[in-house]
Amino acid sequence: MTLNLFKKKPAKTAPVKEPQETAEAPVMPSVAPKGTSAGADRVLKHFFVSEKTTRGIGMNHYTFVVADDATKSEIAKHVEALYAVKVEAVRITRLPKKRRDIGRHPGFRGGLKKAIVVLREGDSIAQAQP
Numbered sequence: 001m002t003l004n005l006f007k008k009k010p011a012k013t014a015p016v017k018e019p020q021e022t023a024e025a026p027v028m029p030s031v032a033p034k035g036t037s038a039g040a041d042r043v044l045k046h047f048f049v050s051e052k053t054t055r056g057i058g059m060n061h062y063t064f065v066v067a068d069d070a071t072k073s074e075i076a077k078h079v080e081a082l083y084a085v086k087v088e089a090v091r092i093t094r095l096p097k098k099r100r101d102i103g104r105h106p107g108f109r110g111g112l113k114k115a116i117v118v119l120r121e122g123d124s125i126a127q128a129q130p
Contacts, residue, residue, distance in 0.1 A: 039078070040078040040081065040082050042067055043066055043067050043070045043074050043075060043078050044064050044066055044070075044075070044078055044079065044082070045064070045065045045066060045067065046064070046065050047062070047063065047064060047065075047127070047128050048063040048064060048065050048114050050063075054130050056116070057124075057128060057129065057130070060118060060119040060120075060121065060123065060124070061116055061117070061118055061119075062079075062116070062117045062119065062125055062128050063114055063115070063116050063117075064079075064114065064115045064117065065112050065113070065114060066092075066113050066114070066115045067113070068113050070113065070115070072090040072092060072115075075090050075092075075115045075117065076090050076117070079117050083125045083127075085119050085120065085123040085124070085125065086119065086120040086123055087117055087118070087119060087120075088118045088119065088120055089117075089118040090115055090116070090117050090118070091115070091116040091118075092113065092114070092115050092116075093113075093114050093116070094111060094112075094113050094114075095111050095112050095113075095114065096111045097109060097110050097111035098111075
């Protein structure tokens with residue numbers, strides 16, 4: 001029994017046709033296709049762009065803003081999978097949050113975690129080029 005506050009009659013619906021079964025259902029690959037990596041959007045947020053990081057691109061050093069709980073091995077795995085490159089080293093640094101006052105309203109500018117990824121000689125990431 002349903003509660004019908006305004007004594008409205010339920011709308012009549014047309015019968016639903018069920019789709020016919022096909023001979024063979026498509027098989028999903030168990031491994032992510034090249035150029036994607038499961039969970040990469042959680043670990044790698046975006047490129048970190050500054051004058052210093054732009055100079056580092058010439059030496060195969062690419063800087064990413066990463067999740068606070070990301071590890072070096074996770075970062076290396078996702079960069080290799082997304083950009084089809086070979087990672088030689090990963091260095092991590094944390095930038096602290098800083099006090100920022102706007103008028104008389106105190107607040108903070110959030111801190112972040114950066115990862116500097118060193119690639120093998122000859123590899124590059126086209127999306128990071130200035």
